[in-house]
Amino acid sequence: MKRFIGFVQKEFYHIFRDRRSLFILFGMPVAQIMLFGFAITNEINNVDIAILDRSQDASTKEIISKISSSEYFSILQHIKEEAEIEEVFKKGRVKAVLYFEKEFSKKLIKQHTAKVQIVTDATDPNVANTISNYINSILSHYQEEQNRAITQDYQIIPQSRMVYNAELKSVYMFVPGVMTVILMLVSAMMTSISITREKELGTMEILLVSPLNPVQVIIGKVFPYIFLSIINAAAIVILSIFVFHVPVKGSLFLLGLESVLFIVTSLALGILISTISATQQTAMMISLMGLMLPVILLSGFIFPISSMPVPLQVISNIVPAKWFIIIVKGIMLKGVGIHIVWKETLVLLGMTLLFIGLSVRKYKIRLE
Amino acid sequence: MSIHIDHISKSYGKVNALDDISIQVDPGELFGLIGPDGAGKTTLFRILTTLLLPDHGSASVAGYDIIADFKAIRKQVGYMPGRFSLYQDLTVEENLRFFATIFGTTIAENYDLIRDIYVQIEPFKNRRAGKLSGGMKQKLALSCALIHKPKVLFLDEPTTGVDPVSRKEFWEMLKRLQAKGITILVSTPYMDEAALCDRIALIQDGRILEIDTPKAIVEHYPKPIFDVGAHNTYLLIEKLNAYVHKHSVFPFGEYIHYTDQRDGFDPLELRAYLKNEGLQNIHIERTKATIEDTFMELAKQ
Structure with missing residues (x-):
C-alpha cells in the first residue's frame, strides 16, 4: 500500500509540474464546453433576410410583419427583381430570401393555394435547414389563423413539436458530446502518454527491475487520471447546469456511475495504446487519430448516426463513445433510469473488460 | 552472491x-x-x-x-x-x-x-x-x-x-x-x-x-613494447606504419606504442630508419604494456 501511495504521489508530481498536461487536463474541458456552448451553435437569432414581394397585398404584408416581429429574423432589405436574389446572397449578410408570387392574396382566397418560395443560403446546411423550418412554422401558423376564419372542413394541419430540447438549444446536444470527448482525451491520451514517457526516458527499465509488478505499475499510473477525470466530469456537469442551464432530468448518481465506467473504458484503451507504442509521439498520434476522430465523427456527437451510410453505422457500434453519448443523453435530457440504458451500459462494460484483458496480455514484463 | x-x-x-x-x-x-x-x-x-x-x-x-x-x-x-x-x-x-x-x-x-x-x-x-x-x-x-x-x-x-x-x-x-x-x-x-x-x-x-x-x-602481452617519439608525430606514425618489420603502431598519450614482428628487435635499427626518413629528436624506450595494448592486440586476431 505504501508503495502504491508513493507511486501515485510521483504521478501527481509529474502531472502538476508539466504545464502542457495541466493545460490539457483543466484548460481543455472549460475551453471546449465554452466553445461549443457559445460559439459553435446551430441556433438562429436575428438572421438577416430579404423580401421579394410581387403582390404587395394584405396577406403578404401580414406574413412579413409576423416574420419581422419574431426574434429569429430581421428584414434587412426589400428587393424588386428575381435577378437580385443572387446578388444579395453574394454580399453574404442575407441568409434567406422570401419570394411571394404575384397576386398572392387573390390566389389564396380563390384557389386556396398560393406560393411563397424560401430561398436559403445553404453554405451552412444546418443553419439553412433551421431557417427554412422556422419560416415554415410561421407560415403554417398564419395559414391556421386564416383557416379558422373561413372554416373549411377536413383540413389536416401537420404539427411538429420538438421534444426534450423544445427550444432547439444546441448546447443541450453538445454537453453529452463534449463530456465524452474530454473524458476520452484526458483518460486515454494522457495515460498512454504517461506510460510511454517512462519507456522513452528509460525509467521503465528501472521500474521493471524492481519488485513492483506490472499490475501495480499500471494501477499506479492510471489512478491519478481516474481521479482527475471524475473532477473533470463533475466540472462539465456543473458548468452545463449553471452556465448553460442544461437540465439534468435523471439521477446525478447514475450519471456519475456511468461516467466512471466510461472513464475506466478510456483508461483501458489508453493502456492498450501504450503497450503498442514506443514513444510519446506515437501514443499521441494513435490517441488522436484512432480515438478522437471516431469519437467526434462516428459517435453521434456532431453527425446523427441515423443519417450515416450503413457501413459507417455498423462501424459506429464499436466506438465506445457512441454508447456513452446515448446513456448521457438519456439520463440528462430524457431523465431515464438504468432500466432503459442497461443495454448500452452492458456494451460499455463488455468493451472495458475486453480492453483490460487485452492490455494485461500485451503488457511486457521485459523490454522486448 | x-x-x-x-x-x-x-x-x-x-x-x-x-x-x-x-x-x-x-x-x-x-x-x-x-x-x-x-x-x-x-x-x-x-x-x-x-x-x-x-x-x-x-x-x-x-x-x-x-x-x-x-x-x-x-x-x-x-x-x-x-x-x-x-x-x-x-x-x-x-x-x-x-x-x-x-x-x-x-x-x-x-x-x-x-x-x-x-x-x-x-x-x-x-x-x-x-x-x-x-x-x-x-x-x-x-x-x-x-x-x-x-x-x-x-x-x-x-x-x-x-x-x-x-x-x-x-x-x-x-x-x-x-x-x-x-x-x-x-x-x-x-x-x-x-x-x-x-x-x-x-x-x-x-x-x-x-x-x-x-x-x-x-603481463600476458606477448611482445616487448616501445614508446617512440619524434618532433613530428604525424610523420612518425606514417613512417612507422611504412616500416617493413612493424607489428603494431598505436598512438598512446604523447608517444607511439610500437611492436616489432621480429624476436631479436634492435631499437637502434629503428632509430636509424627513422633518422633516414627525416625525423628529428627521436626517442625510443622500452615500456610496459597497458590494458589498451592488450585489447588492441587481442582485437586484431
Missing part, C-alpha cells in the same frame, strides 16, 4: 550481440566488462537484470535463475542503466524517496549505505534531477540503485560523460561499496578504469577476448 553466465548468446536479427559468453563473477568481487561501444555490454546487463531473454544459454544472479526466478532477482539487484534514467522533473530527494518506497524501504533505513555518496548531492536535494551536472546525476543514480541494499550491483557505463575528477571519486565509492560485501559488475569503455577492477573481461563484437586480473592481462 555470485553471477554465473553460462554460454549466453543473443542476436538482434542478423546481428550477433552476444556470442557464447561465459563469465563467472565471485561473491564480493568488483568485476569489469571492458569493451568499445557496440561490444554487447548493455545487452549482457539487460539479460542479467532479467530485462531481456537470451536466445541460448543460462545465467544466474545471487543464486537465482534469470528466467525462472526473475522476480526474486528484481528484489535483490541494483541496476543503473547506461542512460540517465531517473525522473528529471522530480527533485533529488523525491527521486531517492520514490525508489526507496517502491522497494519497500525508507531513506533513513539504509542511509548508512549511501551516506558517502549522498552527502555530496544533499546540498542540492531540492533541485530537479534534470538540472544536475553529469557527475551529480551519476551520484544520484547510484544512490537510487543502492537505496534498497542490493546484494548485486549492475552499473552500465556509469562514468561515460563524467569529468575525470568525478570519475575518480566514483571509483573510490565503488571500492567502498565492495568493502561492504556487495558484488559489483561494471562496464566501461575506458581502459584506464579497468585497472581498478579485481578482474576484467575484455569484450568485443559480442565475444569475450580474455578474462583475468588486470595485472595478469598486461
Whole structure:
C-alpha cells in the first residue's frame, strides 16, 4: 500500500509540474464546453433576410410583419427583381430570401393555394435547414389563423413539436458530446502518454527491475487520471447546469456511475495504446487519430448516426463513445433510469473488460 | 552472491550481440566488462537484470535463475542503466524517496549505505534531477540503485560523460561499496578504469577476448613494447606504419606504442630508419604494456 501511495504521489508530481498536461487536463474541458456552448451553435437569432414581394397585398404584408416581429429574423432589405436574389446572397449578410408570387392574396382566397418560395443560403446546411423550418412554422401558423376564419372542413394541419430540447438549444446536444470527448482525451491520451514517457526516458527499465509488478505499475499510473477525470466530469456537469442551464432530468448518481465506467473504458484503451507504442509521439498520434476522430465523427456527437451510410453505422457500434453519448443523453435530457440504458451500459462494460484483458496480455514484463 | 553466465548468446536479427559468453563473477568481487561501444555490454546487463531473454544459454544472479526466478532477482539487484534514467522533473530527494518506497524501504533505513555518496548531492536535494551536472546525476543514480541494499550491483557505463575528477571519486565509492560485501559488475569503455577492477573481461563484437586480473592481462602481452617519439608525430606514425618489420603502431598519450614482428628487435635499427626518413629528436624506450595494448592486440586476431 505504501508503495502504491508513493507511486501515485510521483504521478501527481509529474502531472502538476508539466504545464502542457495541466493545460490539457483543466484548460481543455472549460475551453471546449465554452466553445461549443457559445460559439459553435446551430441556433438562429436575428438572421438577416430579404423580401421579394410581387403582390404587395394584405396577406403578404401580414406574413412579413409576423416574420419581422419574431426574434429569429430581421428584414434587412426589400428587393424588386428575381435577378437580385443572387446578388444579395453574394454580399453574404442575407441568409434567406422570401419570394411571394404575384397576386398572392387573390390566389389564396380563390384557389386556396398560393406560393411563397424560401430561398436559403445553404453554405451552412444546418443553419439553412433551421431557417427554412422556422419560416415554415410561421407560415403554417398564419395559414391556421386564416383557416379558422373561413372554416373549411377536413383540413389536416401537420404539427411538429420538438421534444426534450423544445427550444432547439444546441448546447443541450453538445454537453453529452463534449463530456465524452474530454473524458476520452484526458483518460486515454494522457495515460498512454504517461506510460510511454517512462519507456522513452528509460525509467521503465528501472521500474521493471524492481519488485513492483506490472499490475501495480499500471494501477499506479492510471489512478491519478481516474481521479482527475471524475473532477473533470463533475466540472462539465456543473458548468452545463449553471452556465448553460442544461437540465439534468435523471439521477446525478447514475450519471456519475456511468461516467466512471466510461472513464475506466478510456483508461483501458489508453493502456492498450501504450503497450503498442514506443514513444510519446506515437501514443499521441494513435490517441488522436484512432480515438478522437471516431469519437467526434462516428459517435453521434456532431453527425446523427441515423443519417450515416450503413457501413459507417455498423462501424459506429464499436466506438465506445457512441454508447456513452446515448446513456448521457438519456439520463440528462430524457431523465431515464438504468432500466432503459442497461443495454448500452452492458456494451460499455463488455468493451472495458475486453480492453483490460487485452492490455494485461500485451503488457511486457521485459523490454522486448 | 555470485553471477554465473553460462554460454549466453543473443542476436538482434542478423546481428550477433552476444556470442557464447561465459563469465563467472565471485561473491564480493568488483568485476569489469571492458569493451568499445557496440561490444554487447548493455545487452549482457539487460539479460542479467532479467530485462531481456537470451536466445541460448543460462545465467544466474545471487543464486537465482534469470528466467525462472526473475522476480526474486528484481528484489535483490541494483541496476543503473547506461542512460540517465531517473525522473528529471522530480527533485533529488523525491527521486531517492520514490525508489526507496517502491522497494519497500525508507531513506533513513539504509542511509548508512549511501551516506558517502549522498552527502555530496544533499546540498542540492531540492533541485530537479534534470538540472544536475553529469557527475551529480551519476551520484544520484547510484544512490537510487543502492537505496534498497542490493546484494548485486549492475552499473552500465556509469562514468561515460563524467569529468575525470568525478570519475575518480566514483571509483573510490565503488571500492567502498565492495568493502561492504556487495558484488559489483561494471562496464566501461575506458581502459584506464579497468585497472581498478579485481578482474576484467575484455569484450568485443559480442565475444569475450580474455578474462583475468588486470595485472595478469598486461603481463600476458606477448611482445616487448616501445614508446617512440619524434618532433613530428604525424610523420612518425606514417613512417612507422611504412616500416617493413612493424607489428603494431598505436598512438598512446604523447608517444607511439610500437611492436616489432621480429624476436631479436634492435631499437637502434629503428632509430636509424627513422633518422633516414627525416625525423628529428627521436626517442625510443622500452615500456610496459597497458590494458589498451592488450585489447588492441587481442582485437586484431
